[in-house]
Amino acid sequence: MNVYIIGIGLSPPRKISPEVSFREMIYEAAEKAYLDAGIEPKDVDTFVSLSEDYEEGTAIFDEYVPDQLGAMLKPVHTICADGATGLASLFAQIKTGHFKIGVLEAHSKLSNILYHSHVHAMALDPVFVRPLEINPYFVAGLEMDMFLDSRGYDELDTAYVVAKNRTNALLFGRSSFGSFISPEEVLLSESVSDPLRELDIAPNADGACVIVIANEEIAKERGRDLIKIAGIGFAEFTPNIERWEGDAEYLKVAARKAYSKAGIKNPVKDIDFAEIDDTFSYKELQHIEALGLVSFGDSAEALKEGFFDLGGEFPVNPTGGNIGNGNTSLMNGLRAIYDAVLQLRGDAGNVQLKSPESALIATWKGLPSASGGVIILRREG
Amino acid sequence: MPFKEFIEKLSKAKVQKGDIPVWHLYTLGIGGDVFYKGLKEGKIKGAYCEYCNSVILPPRMYCEDCFEKIDKFVDVKGPFIVVAYTELYRDLDDNRLDIPIKVALISVPYAKGGIIHFLNPYQEIENGDIVKPVFNKKRVGSLKDIKYFELKK
Numbered sequence: 001m002n003v004y005i006i007g008i009g010l011s012p013p014r015k016i017s018p019e020v021s022f023r024e025m026i027y028e029a030a031e032k033a034y035l036d037a038g039i040e041p042k043d044v045d046t047f048v049s050l051s052e053d054y055e056e057g058t059a060i061f062d063e064y065v066p067d068q069l070g071a072m073l074k075p076v077h078t079i080c081a082d083g084a085t086g087l088a089s090l091f092a093q094i095k096t097g098h099f100k101i102g103v104l105e106a107h108s109k110l111s112n113i114l115y116h117s118h119v120h121a122m123a124l125d126p127v128f129v130r131p132l133e134i135n136p137y138f139v140a141g142l143e144m145d146m147f148l149d150s151r152g153y154d155e156l157d158t159a160y161v162v163a164k165n166r167t168n169a170l171l172f173g174r175s176s177f178g179s180f181i182s183p184e185e186v187l188l189s190e191s192v193s194d195p196l197r198e199l200d201i202a203p204n205a206d207g208a209c210v211i212v213i214a215n216e217e218i219a220k221e222r223g224r225d226l227i228k229i230a231g232i233g234f235a236e237f238t239p240n241i242e243r244w245e246g247d248a249e250y251l252k253v254a255a256r257k258a259y260s261k262a263g264i265k266n267p268v269k270d271i272d273f274a275e276i277d278d279t280f281s282y283k284e285l286q287h288i289e290a291l292g293l294v295s296f297g298d299s300a301e302a303l304k305e306g307f308f309d310l311g312g313e314f315p316v317n318p319t320g321g322n323i324g325n326g327n328t329s330l331m332n333g334l335r336a337i338y339d340a341v342l343q344l345r346g347d348a349g350n351v352q353l354k355s356p357e358s359a360l361i362a363t364w365k366g367l368p369s370a371s372g373g374v375i376i377l378r379r380e381g
Numbered sequence: 382m383p384f385k386e387f388i389e390k391l392s393k394a395k396v397q398k399g400d401i402p403v404w405h406l407y408t409l410g411i412g413g414d415v416f417y418k419g420l421k422e423g424k425i426k427g428a429y430c431e432y433c434n435s436v437i438l439p440p441r442m443y444c445e446d447c448f449e450k451i452d453k454f455v456d457v458k459g460p461f462i463v464v465a466y467t468e469l470y471r472d473l474d475d476n477r478l479d480i481p482i483k484v485a486l487i488s489v490p491y492a493k494g495g496i497i498h499f500l501n502p503y504q505e506i507e508n509g510d511i512v513k514p515v516f517n518k519k520r521v522g523s524l525k526d527i528k529y530f531e532l533k534k
Contacts, residue, residue, distance in 0.1 A: 141467030
């Protein structure tokens with residue numbers, strides 16, 4: 001049985017959202033997604049919501065999920081995972097045949113958190129790392145150092161990611177983080193955890209996103225925009241950062257699984273574009289290599305040559321990625337799915353690619369995790 | 382309609398303030414207990430997995446690769462090598478630090494894993510350099526019993 005995305009809804013990412021609560025943002029995204037899918041909440045059989053209690057500022061957050069989704073008295077699973085892992089959970093439920101329509105939700109109200117680094121610090125190992133009492137951005141700084149050092153890259157190489165994604169976001173026109181900026185200007189920004197600079201970090205943003213998926217029968221009844229989930233995979237490496245070596249091992253495994261299910265032999269030839277997690281600039285290059293889009297150590301040169309540009313051979317993050325749209329935490333993956341579906345439908349406006357038929361989405365759970373997943377979407381008809 | 386006005390900072394909006402007053406006590410575990418007791422004695426202890434013939438840092442009572450239980454712990458005497466390092470310019474409240482904190486992943490060639498700790502802020506230390514731990518004279522069984530790692534001359 002095949003599974004399709006039949007509806008998408010977004011409360012767009014923005015720096016702050018003082019006009020609405022997180023529940024109202026989710027309601028807005030859900031209303032749009034249901035309208036897009038041509039369904040009502042009563043038609044939905046199962047829901048998956050992604051959240052992290054500490055970021056919500058609410059214990060037992062799953063209790064706060066059903067009402068704004070129209071999900072009261074229905075099966076709801078709240079899990080703390082990246083977008084691909086969340087979609088895989090819902091996808092598996094539909095594949096059982098017991099559910100016809102499923103809804104995936106994620107959101108971000110990071111502007112509500114006054115000291116975000118304290119939340120990240122709570123994710124560090126409480127015995128072997130956290131007692132150092134330092135800002136958790138050091139994890140990204142260390143990993144970036146490993147990544148650059150192992151490839152012979154430098155900070156200018158990753159600055160090209162920032163320049164590309166901020167420019168794409170400006171062209172797309174949805175985000176306030178878009179700008180024309182040169183790689184050299186990126187290097188003028190303040191050092192946060194050397195070699196990591198301020199502009200290497202996707203700025204925190206608020207937003208909500210809802211994705212509706214359905215089995216083949218429902219999707220074909222709907223009769224338009226047939227976007228098939230052709231492959232999906234996810235994996236976790238060790239949480240012990242002492243064992244990290246600067247490679248995204250989780251994405252290598254996830255990609256292998258997703259490619260196998262989708263029949264992908266050569267991702268660059270078989271897929272038209274990608275949405276790839278770039279919460280930190282170096283993560284985009286690290287993820288590109290883990291996904292096998294280029295060989296180990298070749299991503300920086302390919303980026304400089306325009307291979308991943310809007311007009312390049314294999315566009316990556318055509319709407320601006322997380323650097324251009326903002327870091328919306330566990331919603332990052334859903335925003336990527338949303339933007340990939342826009343492209344496949346031909347609705348991506350200024351950054352629309354020429355008739356793309358397939359998309360790769362690679363998600364990461366964020367600092368300080370080693371978890372992520374890969375989704376392959378394919379347009380049919 | 383005060384909520385619809387253009388607001389640049391959330392603190393200017395009508396908000397309900399709140400905090401999460403939570404305090405924890407974290408059990409060290411078998412591996413952590415060995416590690417902390419070692420630090421108090423001025424030693425760095427690792428676990429030894431006889432199935433993959435590896436020293437594991439920091440020590441744990443299981444090997445995450447072999448999924449085998451470990452009951453052998455050893456003194457790790459070096460050579461300690463800087464695998465990666467960063468200069469951190471922010472404190473936990475995201476305030477800027479004028480003098481950065483040097484944080485490194487330090488390991489030994491025969492170990493899986495390593496130790497995350499500080500480097501001597503007054504030394505020029507690069508990846509691949511051999512360093513040694515500098516312990517505080519008064520040690521209490523804490524990660525900060527190591528003052529920092531510095532170049533081994």
